[in-house]
Amino acid sequence: xxxxxxxxxKPRPDWTKxxxxxxxxxxxxxxxSLILIPICLLWIYPFLWTVSxxxxxxxxxxxxxxxIPQELQWSNFPRAWTEANIGKYFINTVIITVSSVAIVxxxxxxxxYVLGRYNFPxxxxxxxxxxAAVFLPQGYTIIPVFxxxxxxxxxxxxxxxxxxxxxxxxxxxxxxxTGYFSRLPRELEEAAIIDxxxxxxxxxxxxxxxxxxxxxxVAIMQTLHSWNDFLLPLVLTLARPDLRTLAVGIYAFRGEFxxxxxxxxxxxxxxxxxxxxxFLFMQRYFVEGIAGAVKQ
Amino acid sequence: xxxxxxxTSTTQYTKPPKSLWREIWKYRWCYLFMLPSLILTxxxxxxxxxxxxxxxxxxxxxxxxxRDFIGIGNFQEVIGDNLFWGAFxxxxxxxxxxxxxxxxxxxIVAIVLNDKxxxxxxxxxxxxxxxxxxxxxxxxxxxxxxxxxxxxPINGILVDLGIVSRPIDFLGSAATSLWTVIGVFxxxxxxxxxIYWLASLQTVPSDLYEAARLDGAGRWELFRYxxxxxxxxxxxxxxxxxxxxxxxxFALVQTMTAGGPFYSSEVMExxxxxxxxxxxxxxxxxxxxxxxxxxFGIAVMIxxxxxxxxxxxxxxxxxx
Numbered sequence: 001x002x003x004x005x006x007x008x009x010k011p012r013p014d015w016t017k018x019x020x021x022x023x024x025x026x027x028x029x030x031x032x033s034l035i036l037i038p039i040c041l042l043w044i045y046p047f048l049w050t051v052s053x054x055x056x057x058x059x060x061x062x063x064x065x066x067x068i069p070q071e072l073q074w075s076n077f078p079r080a081w082t083e084a085n086i087g088k089y090f091i092n093t094v095i096i097t098v099s100s101v102a103i104v105x106x107x108x109x110x111x112x113y114v115l116g117r118y119n120f121p122x123x124x125x126x127x128x129x130x131x132a133a134v135f136l137p138q139g140y141t142i143i144p145v146f147x148x149x150x151x152x153x154x155x156x157x158x159x160x161x162x163x164x165x166x167x168x169x170x171x172x173x174x175x176x177x178t179g180y181f182s183r184l185p186r187e188l189e190e191a192a193i194i195d196x197x198x199x200x201x202x203x204x205x206x207x208x209x210x211x212x213x214x215x216x217x218v219a220i221m222q223t224l225h226s227w228n229d230f231l232l233p234l235v236l237t238l239a240r241p242d243l244r245t246l247a248v249g250i251y252a253f254r255g256e257f258x259x260x261x262x263x264x265x266x267x268x269x270x271x272x273x274x275x276x277x278x279f280l281f282m283q284r285y286f287v288e289g290i291a292g293a294v295k296q
Numbered sequence: 297x298x299x300x301x302x303x304t305s306t307t308q309y310t311k312p313p314k315s316l317w318r319e320i321w322k323y324r325w326c327y328l329f330m331l332p333s334l335i336l337t338x339x340x341x342x343x344x345x346x347x348x349x350x351x352x353x354x355x356x357x358x359x360x361x362x363r364d365f366i367g368i369g370n371f372q373e374v375i376g377d378n379l380f381w382g383a384f385x386x387x388x389x390x391x392x393x394x395x396x397x398x399x400x401x402x403x404i405v406a407i408v409l410n411d412k413x414x415x416x417x418x419x420x421x422x423x424x425x426x427x428x429x430x431x432x433x434x435x436x437x438x439x440x441x442x443x444x445x446x447x448x449p450i451n452g453i454l455v456d457l458g459i460v461s462r463p464i465d466f467l468g469s470a471a472t473s474l475w476t477v478i479g480v481f482x483x484x485x486x487x488x489x490x491i492y493w494l495a496s497l498q499t500v501p502s503d504l505y506e507a508a509r510l511d512g513a514g515r516w517e518l519f520r521y522x523x524x525x526x527x528x529x530x531x532x533x534x535x536x537x538x539x540x541x542x543x544x545x546f547a548l549v550q551t552m553t554a555g556g557p558f559y560s561s562e563v564m565e566x567x568x569x570x571x572x573x574x575x576x577x578x579x580x581x582x583x584x585x586x587x588x589x590x591x592f593g594i595a596v597m598i599x600x601x602x603x604x605x606x607x608x609x610x611x612x613x614x615x616x
Contacts, residue, residue: 040423050438062447111333120323141344143586167340199325230433230547247433268434279429291495
C-alpha cells in the first residue's frame with residue numbers, strides 16, 4: 001500500500017506517458033486491430049447486404065453497391081409475411097424449436113444423470129455404443145428416418161419433424177450431462193436421501209437445478225440445430241407445404257417468386273435475425289458448449 | 297452403492313445369474329431414466345444405420361408398397377454409374393480442400409485473438425462466429441445473389457476495380473461452381489474451428505509463455521516449441537470433427553447450385569437426395585439411393601479408420 005501511494009504521488013512527465021503509449025505491445029496491437037476491423041466487416045457483409053436489400057425496392061437491389069437504401073421500403077416485410085407465407089413458416093419453426101428443446105433437455109439430462117452417477121450393469125456397453133455413434137454422418141440416415149416417420153403416421157403433422165430433429169443429435173448432449181453430473185460431490189444427494197427423498201425427487205429437486213449451465217448450453221445448441229435444420233424438414237414436408245419451416249419455406253420462395261428480391265431478402269432477414277440476436281445475448285453458452293465438445 | 301443390510305440376506309444365494317437380476321432390480325430407476333433417450337436415439341440414430349443396409353437390397357421407390365428383394369443389384373448399378381463416381385470424387389475434393397484451409401486459417405486467427413493484451417479480441421471473435429449460427433440454407437440462397445453475374449455485389453466490386461472485364465458466373469459455370477461453394481463453406485464454418493482452437497490454446501498455462509519469453513524465445517520459437525506440441529492432441533480431435541462436418545454439406549450445396557450446372561457441383565449427399573426423392577424429373581428410388589449411401593458410408597469409414605491409424609502411428613513415433 002505504502003509503495004503504491006508513493007508511486008502515485010510522484011508526478012509523471014508527459015514524455016514517459018508518450019513512450020509508454022508506443023512501447024512494448026502497443027504498436028503491434030494497434031496494427032493487428034486495424035487489419036482485423038475491415039476483415040470483420042467484410043466477414044459479415046453478406047448479412048449487411050441482406051438487411052439492406054430487405055429495405056430496398058426490387059429495382060434498387062441490383063442497381064449499385066451502396067448498402068444504404070434511398071428510401072426505406074418497409075412494405076417488403078408484410079408482403080413476405082403474408083403472401084409468401086413466411087408468417088406461417090415462422091410459427092412452425094418456433095413450435096418445432098421450442099418442443100424439440102424441451103424434449104432434448106429432459107431426455108438427455110435424465111440419461112446423463114444415471115450414466116454419470118450410478119454403476120448399474122450394462123453401463124459401459126451403453127456408453128461405448130453412444131461414443132461410437134457420435135461420428136455418424138447424418139446425411140446417409142435420412143431415408144430410413146423419412147420412411148419411419150411415414151410408417152408411424154406422423155408425416156401429416158409437425159410432430160414428425162419435432163421427433164426427427166430431437167432424435168438426431170442428442171448423444172453429444174448426453175455426454176456433456178454425464179461429464180458434469182459425475183463431477184458433483186456425493187454429499188449433495190446423500191443429504192437429500194437422509195431427508196427421505198426418492199430417486200426421482202433427488203434428480204428433480206437437487207441434481208437438475210445444479211446442472212443449470214449444461215441445461216443452458218444444451219438448450220442453445222438444440223435451438224441452433226432445430227432452427228437451422230434443412231434436410232429433415234425439407235424431406236418431411238415435400239408433400240405438405242403448410243408444414244414448412246423457415247429454411248425450407250425460403251428455399252421454396254426462391255422457386256415460386258423468383259423476381260421478388262426485396263421480399264426474399266425480407267424473409268431471409270426475418271429468419272436469420274432472431275438467431276443472431278439470441279447468439280449475441282447468450283454468446284457465453286454457445287462458446288462454452290462448442291469448446292466443451294473438444295475438451296471432452 | 298453397496299447396501300449393507302441386503303448383503304447379509306443374500307449370502308446363501310450367491311449364484312451369478314440371480315445376483316445380476318437383483319442388481320438390475322436395484323437399479324431399476326436408472327433403466328427407467330434411460331428409456332426416453334434410448335427410444336429416441338434408437339429410432340433416429342441406430343435404427344437408420346441398420347435399415348439403410350436393408351433398403352439397399354430392395355427395388356423400391358419409397359412411395360409404393362412393392363418392395364422386391366434384388367440382392368446386390370443396386371450395388372452393381374451404383375458401381376457402374378458415372379454420376380455416382382463423379383459425386384464421390386467431388387465429396388472427397390470438398391473435404392481434401394476445405395479441411396486444411398479451414399484448419400490452418402482459423403488456427404492463425406485463433407493465435408492472434410488469444411493475445412490477452414488485444415482488448416478487442418472478444419468483439420472480433422463474435423464477428424467471425426456470426427456465420428456459424430445462421431441458417432445454412434438461407435446463407436446459401438443469399439450467397440446465390442451475392443455471387444450473381446447479374447450485378448451481384450461480388451461481380452460489381454470485381455468489375456469496378458477492373459480485376460475482370462466481364463462478370464464471372466461463379467455458380468452458373470461448371471468450372472467455378474464447386475470451388476465457389478467450397479469457399480462459402482469455409483467462410484460459414486470458419487468460426488467454429490476457430491473456437492475449437494481458442495479452447496485448446498486456453499489450456500496452455502500462461503506462465504509457460506512468460507517462462508519462454510524470459511528465456512528469450514521469439515514469437516515463432518514460442519509457437520514451434522511451446523504451443524504446437526501442446527496443440528497436437530487437440531488438433532486430432534478438431535481434424536476429426538472438421539472432416540465429419542465437411543461431409544455434411546447438403547444444405548449449402550442444394551441451395552446454392554442444387555448440384556449443377558451439369559452435375560459439376562453434385563456432391564454425394566445431393567446425389568443421394570436426387571436419386572432418393574426424384575427431384576429434377578427423375579424417378580424416386582429409395583432402395584438405389586440407400587445403396588449409394590451405404591457404399592459411400594463404408595468408404596468414409598475406411599478413410600476415417602486409416603486416418604486414425606496414421607495418427608496413432610505418428611503418436612507412437614513421437615513417443616519413441
